[in-house]
Amino acid sequence: MTDHPALAWRRSGLMAVTGHAAGSSLVCPADLTSAAERSLARLRAAAPDGHRLPANGAALLGERARMLGLGRHGRTSANTFCHLFRASNGTIALNLAREDDMALMPAWLERPVTTLEGIAAAIGNRDAAHLLDRGREMGLAVACPGTASEVDTDAEPQRIGRRQEPRERTPLVVDLSSLWAGPLAGSLLAMTGAQVIKVESTSRPDAARLGNRMVFDLLNAGKLSVALDFASLSGRNALIDLLVRADIVIEGSRPRALRQLGVHAEELVRAKSGKVWVSITAHGRKGEAASWTGFGDDAAVAGGLATAMEAGWGELLFAGDAIADPLVGLAAAQAAWASWLRGGSELLSLSLSGTIASALRRDDAINHQRTVNWQRLAEADTAPLYPLRTAPPAPPMGADNHQVLAAAC
């Protein structure tokens, strides 16, 4: 049974990270928890070891915030990296998640700014659309608050070549992704019995290894770990070889970055009938958007979540913790498994902003009155938060190089 969206939001731990620091914790005016439950229920119904999957989809949305002990900061994201700034004619979300993003601010704003206050002041009298274009060109994670209806959800699987007959065996999954969305999808497939190989670049490992250990283990336990030097020819050859062998590939890179490595998704799907390629991007693979970067909180703003907060609470605010990530992770695992079962030979494109937008589009009653009612319901709720998951340790990087790469010869 699925809990009411207002109760699920609170019990997942997301209410505690939504709202202004000095104000009440807030419900989300849109029903996002049902989208998580729906993906998980469909995966559970289709997968052989469905009973091994997490009991509760909504709990997955809030588990990172709880493990990291995050708080709420209103117009700054729960993890404190993403900010909503007022430009002269609109609002712009900027995610400074990477260390050197701050060093790009003088070039972006054409002023010698070094602090958040300086950025806010420099953005204040500038044109939002101009800053958005310039930021995208520079590879900054920027977004303007969108509405769900404007976002291309890119959801139709792209058929490439001939399908296989529906298959009973469990797939070999190669997981090239990092951080949260892709690794979550890979870990859910591992729970359903698939063999999942996590592949990392030795010069650019999954940076989540440096973050909270419990979170990393939850997302990567149960996978084999292979580390390759993508800068060397032999490393790239080993990577291509693994991608050729894979039944399901999960990656979270911009298509251009993979092409520069010699990895062409469409060609690899065409080369092995039945293969399923899961591409997770910030804003999809179509046109210019394919080269835009983004993370969970800024992409949620682009997908319309801050706008939904405004519809409910009268002001653009963040909601949840990088919530596009776990929603995409759940949707990607479900979509990958469904594609595998129907014979594959498909490229599945899931974007962070598009997934938020589709969840918001399913909810046609995002308004102030319902939000107030939901808030009352959540504030009266005294049930404990959902239990947190635990996981055994994930393997050290490259722990399974020998076993996996020897099998290739």
Next chain:
Amino acid sequence: MKLKAGTKLESAVCDTQVMVLRVPDRDLDVRCGGVPLQLDPGQQEGEPEAGFDGGTLVGKRYNDADDTMEFLCTRGGAGSLSVDGTLLEQKLAKKLPSSD
């Protein structure tokens, strides 16, 4: 010429376009394909000189050996970037955050 962070420059001999990300406060002779970069997109003439024809890749960042300056390639081309006669190097991809 003295450059400012945020300025866009165009190659005179290929399609390369770069944005200045970081520069020291002194005159720099920034070239692409061995020919000085220009502020305004003018007519492309000639081709990259030998030794300066390795090409640039869109989306990649280029810096000098001491990392005192950095340029972002916003459009790729056939020429290579150089400053004061020395080729710039392509930087590795940005480090990802440990959580986003």
